Amino acid sequence: MKNLHNKGQALVVSYLVISAFIVISAALSSKAVSERSLALRNKLTAEAFYLAEGATENAISALTSGIANYQLDVNIPSLNVTTSFATFSGAVVNSTITELNSTDRLVTEGQTKIWVRNYEVVSSAQHPQNANINVTVHQIIARRLIPTFQHSVFYDDDLEILPGANMNLSGRIHCNNDIYMDADSGATLKVNSTYVHSAGNIYNKRKNNGSRLSGEVEITRDKPGAPDYEAMDNLDCDSANWTTAATDRWDGSVQSSVHGVTELTAPSVASIQPGGYYASNADVVITETGIVKGGVPLREGVDYPNGTVTINQTLYDNREGSYIRTVNVDLSKLANLAGESPGVGQPAYANNLPSNGLMYVTVADVAGTQPGVRLFNGATIDRSGGLTIVSNDPVYIQGDYNTVDEKPAAVICDSLNILSNRWNDANSPAANWASRTANQTTINSAFIAGVDTTTSGNYNGGLENYPRLHENWSGINLNIKGSFVALWESQVADGSWAYGSPRYTAPRRNWYYNTAFNNPSNLPPFTPWAVEAQRIAWWQE
Numbered sequence: 303m304k305n306l307h308n309k310g311q312a313l314v315v316s317y318l319v320i321s322a323f324i325v326i327s328a329a330l331s332s333k334a335v336s337e338r339s340l341a342l343r344n345k346l347t348a349e350a351f352y353l354a355e356g357a358t359e360n361a362i363s364a365l366t367s368g369i370a371n372y373q374l375d376v377n378i379p380s381l382n383v384t385t386s387f388a389t390f391s392g393a394v395v396n397s398t399i400t401e402l403n404s405t406d407r408l409v410t411e412g413q414t415k416i417w418v419r420n421y422e423v424v425s426s427a428q429h430p431q432n433a434n435i436n437v438t439v440h441q442i443i444a445r446r447l448i449p450t451f452q453h454s455v456f457y458d459d460d461l462e463i464l465p466g467a468n469m470n471l472s473g474r475i476h477c478n479n480d481i482y483m484d485a486d487s488g489a490t491l492k493v494n495s496t497y498v499h500s501a502g503n504i505y506n507k508r509k510n511n512g513s514r515l516s517g518e519v520e521i522t523r524d525k526p527g528a529p530d531y532e533a534m535d536n537l538d539c540d541s542a543n544w545t546t547a548a549t550d551r552w553d554g555s556v557q558s559s560v561h562g563v564t565e566l567t568a569p570s571v572a573s574i575q576p577g578g579y580y581a582s583n584a585d586v587v588i589t590e591t592g593i594v595k596g597g598v599p600l601r602e603g604v605d606y607p608n609g610t611v612t613i614n615q616t617l618y619d620n621r622e623g624s625y626i627r628t629v630n631v632d633l634s635k636l637a638n639l640a641g642e643s644p645g646v647g648q649p650a651y652a653n654n655l656p657s658n659g660l661m662y663v664t665v666a667d668v669a670g671t672q673p674g675v676r677l678f679n680g681a682t683i684d685r686s687g688g689l690t691i692v693s694n695d696p697v698y699i700q701g702d703y704n705t706v707d708e709k710p711a712a713v714i715c716d717s718l719n720i721l722s723n724r725w726n727d728a729n730s731p732a733a734n735w736a737s738r739t740a741n742q743t744t745i746n747s748a749f750i751a752g753v754d755t756t757t758s759g760n761y762n763g764g765l766e767n768y769p770r771l772h773e774n775w776s777g778i779n780l781n782i783k784g785s786f787v788a789l790w791e792s793q794v795a796d797g798s799w800a801y802g803s804p805r806y807t808a809p810r811r812n813w814y815y816n817t818a819f820n821n822p823s824n825l826p827p828f829t830p831w832a833v834e835a836q837r838i839a840w841w842q843e
Contacts, residue, residue, distance in 0.1 A: 346429045349390065350437040351842070353427035357385040357395035358441055361423055365399055365445065366567040366833040372579040376417075376447060376831065379404070390430055397425040402442070409446075412497060413820040414474055417447040420838070442839040448832045449825055450568055451712065451748040451785040454495065454815035455765060456832065458568060458789045461500075462509055462756060462764040465491055465517075467808065469766060473785075473815030476832070477501065478565045481558075482509045483534065485517025492531065496524040496555045501565045503539035504548075504558045510761045524553040566832035571752070571790035573830075574714060576664055580692040580828070585656035588663045590629050593636075595654055606654050607642045610635040615671065617698065618731035619719070620805045621770060621797040625731075626674040628698065629665050634679035655685045659827025663693045673794065674698055675715070682706040690714065690827045696795040697751075700725055704746040710818075711747040711784075712826035717795040718751040720769045720780065730772065734803040740773040740780075746816065748785040748826055752792030754799070763799035766811065770795075775809030782813045 361383040368374035374381070381399040386392060399421050406417040421443050429435040450456050454473025461477040463469070466486040472494040475481075480502040485491040498504075498521055507514045520531035532551050541547060545560045557563050573579045581587065586595050590613040593600045600606055615627045634640065638651040655661070665673035675693045678700040683689045688710030691697070697715040701723045704711045722740035729737040749768070756762040768786050801807070818824040 343432075343435065346432050346435045347437065350427045350429040350435050351439070353387060353390060353393055353395050353429075354425045354437045354439045356387065357383070357397050357425040357427065358423050358439055360385045361397035361399055361425065362441075362443060362835045363567075365421070366835050369445075369447070370567040370831055370833045371569050371573060377406075377419075385425075393427070393430040395425055395427045397423060399423050406447070412474070413817070414448065414452045414497075415820070415822055419445050421445055438843040440839075440841050440843070441837065444836040444838055446834040446836055448566065448834065449819070449822065449829050450750070450787050450832045451816075451819050451825055451829050453785060453787065453832070456566075456568070456785070456787040456789075459753075459755065459791070460502075460509060461788075462762065463491060463766065464508060464515070464761075464764045465489055465766045465811075467811075468492070469811055469813075471495065471813070471815075473817075475499065476566060480505065480509070482507060483519045484508060484515040485519060487516040489517040491517065491519045493519070493521040494529050494531075496522060498552075498556045499563045500558045501563050502559055504556065505540065506534040506536050506538040508761070509756050510758055521552055521556055523551075524555040564834065564836075566834050568787075568789050568832045569750075569830045571793060574692055574694045574716070576694060578694075580660065580714065581662045581664070583658070583828070584660045584662035584692065585658045586654065586661040588629065588631060588661065590666060593654065596657070600654065604644055606651050607635045607638060607640075610654075613665075616727040616730075617674070617676070618727075619672075619674075619795075619797070620730075620772060621799070622672055622795055623797060624672050626696070626698075627665060627668060627671040628674040628676045629663060630676040630678065631663060632679050633677060634682065637682070637684035639682060639684060653684060655683075655689060659685060659687050659689055661689065661691045663691065663695075665693075665695050672696075674719075676700055676721075677703070677713075680704065683709040683711055685709065688712075688826050690829075694794075696792070699745060699747075702744050705744050708746050710824050710826040712749065712829065713747055714750040716752050717792040718749050718769045719795075720745065720771060722773055722775070722778075722780075725773065732804065735774040735806060736803075738773040740771075740775045740778050740809065742779045742781070744781040746783045748787070748816070748819070748829075750787040750789055750830070752790045752795075753788045754792055754796065760798055766808070767799055771806040771809070774807050776807040778809050779812055780809035782811075783816045785815060785819060786813075 364383045379401050383397045385395045402420040406419045409416045409418050423441045426438040455475045457477045460479045462482045464484050467489050470492045474497040477500045481500045481504045519534040522529040548556050610632050612630045615625045617626045619626050637653045637655050641650045643650045663675045673695045675695050676698045681702045683704050690712040692714040696717045698719040700721040722743040724741040754762045
C-alpha cells in the first residue's frame with residue numbers, strides 16, 4: 303500500500319509540474335505573440351510615418367515648383383496634393399497646404415528683397431496593410447519669393463568658375479548643386495560677396511579632372527567696412543574641418559549644404575517653349591512670317607518699317623560648326639526710333655515694343671538647319687518699363703545693348719551669344735579669328751540661358767564663358783552689367799566649348815551685378831521667382 307501511495311503522490315506532482323509548464327509555456331507564447339504584434343505594429347507605424355513625411359516633402363515641392371513655373375499663383379491660399387507610393391502597395395497620402403497669413407511680409411537680407419508668407423502643411427497617412435494605423439504630421443514653412451535677377455549668379459546645376467585671367471565678381475551667388483572655383487597660374491578670382499551659397503558642396507578645384515590650379519580664389523568676409531578678402535587656399539568640402547573652418551574664415555559668407563543651404567526652385571526649360579508661359583503672355587510675338595502684337599498680325603510697310611524683321615543664313619557659328627538660320631530683329635526699327643512713316647504726309651509708324659514689356663521670338667524648325675535669333679540696333683530700349691525678350695532658340699546679341707538711357711532689360715533663351723560692334727557675317731566662316739577682331743562692346747541686361755554639362759573629358763567653359771563668343775577679343779573690353787542665371791542645359795545649341803582659333807579668344811571681362819535690381823521697381827518685366835521653402839516648425843499628432 304505504501305508503494306501505491308508513493309506512486310499516487312508522484313503522479314499528482316507530475317501533473318502539477320506539467321500543468322505549471324503548460325501555464326508558463328502559454329504565458330511565454332502569449333508574450334511572444336504580443337511582442338511580435340507590437341513589433342509589427344511599430345514597423346507599420348514607422349512606415350506610415352515615412353509615408354506622411356514623404357508626402358509632406360512632395361507637397362512642399364509641388365508648391366515651390368508650381369509657383370516657380372507659373373502653374374500656381376504666388377498668393378495661393380491653399381493647395382491639396384495627393385502623393386502615390388509605388389513601393390508601398392500603391393499607398394496614397396493626401397496633404398493640405400494652408401496659408402497662415404494672407405499677405406506677404408517683405409524681408410531685406412543684405413540688399414536682397416524677399417517676400418515671405420507662412421503656410422502649414424498637414425499630411426495624414428493610413429498604412430495600406432492596416433487601416434487602424436494612421437499617422438499625421440504637421441510642418442510650418444515660410445514660402446520665400448526671391449527675384450532670380452537679384453542674384454549676380456544663379457545656377458540650377460553645377461557652377462564652375464575657373465578663369466584663365468583675373469576676374470572680379472560681386473553680388474549674391476547661389477547654386478542648387480556644387481560650386482567649383484579656381485584660377486589659372488598668375489590669375490586671381492576675386493569674389494566681393496557675402497553670399498556665396500551652394501545647396502551641394504563647394505570645391506577649390508576643377509570638376510572635369512579634380513586638379514587644383516595654382517591661381518588664387520579670394521572671397522570677402524561677412525563683416526562691416528571695406529571688403530576683407532580671405533583666400534580659399536584649398537579649404538573646401540573635401541577638408542575634414544570644412545563646416546567650422548569655412549565659418550571661421552569667411553564669417554558666414556561662404557556656406558554649403560552642411561551649413562543648412564537648401565535649393566531655390568526656379569523655372570524649367572518648358573517655360574520658354576512655344577505655348578509655354580512666356581509665349582502665352584507676350585504682347586509681341588515675332589517669327590519669320592512677321593509680327594503679332596496684342597493678338598493682331600501687323601503688316602510690314604503699313605504697321606512697321608520695312609526691314610524690321612528679316613531672315614537669312616549668313617552667320618557661321620564655329621562652335622556649332624554650321625550656318626545659323628537667323629530671324630533678325632532690328633529693335634530700333636521695331637520702336638521706330640527714326641520716326642519713319644509709310645509714305646509722305648502719313649503718320650509715323652507706332653512704337654511696336656510690347657505694351658507689357660514681354661516679347662517672344664521663335665524660329666521654325668527647318669530640316670538641315672540650326673535656328674537662331676539675332677537682336678541688333680538695341681542700344682536704346684524705347685520703353686519706360688524696360689523689355690524682356692524670350693526665345694526657345696539661341697540668341698545672338700550684336701553690338702551695344704541698352705546703353706542709352708538704360709532701362710530694366712532681360713534676355714531669356716536657349717543659349718546666349720555675343721557679337722561685338724565690329725561683327726560682320728562675311729568674316730564668320732574664316733578659318734581663324736584674325737579677320738574677326740572684336741571691338742569694345744557694352745551690354746546692360748540680365749540673362750537666363752542654357753549651358754552645357756562638364757564631363758570628365760570636357761569642360762563646359764564655366765561662368766567665364768556663359769556668353770558664347772565668336773571673335774578675337776584679346777585685350778578688348780566686354781562690359782556686361784546684369785545678372786547671369788543658368789536654369790537648364792541648352793537644347794538647341796549643343797556644340798562643345800573650346801578655346802582659340804577658329805572660335806574665339808577671351809576679352810577683358812568687366813562684368814558686374816546690376817545693383818539697380820536691388821530695387822524691385824527696377825527689375826526687368828516678368829522677372830521669374832526663385833522659390834524657397836524654409837522649414838520653421840514640425841510636430842506629429
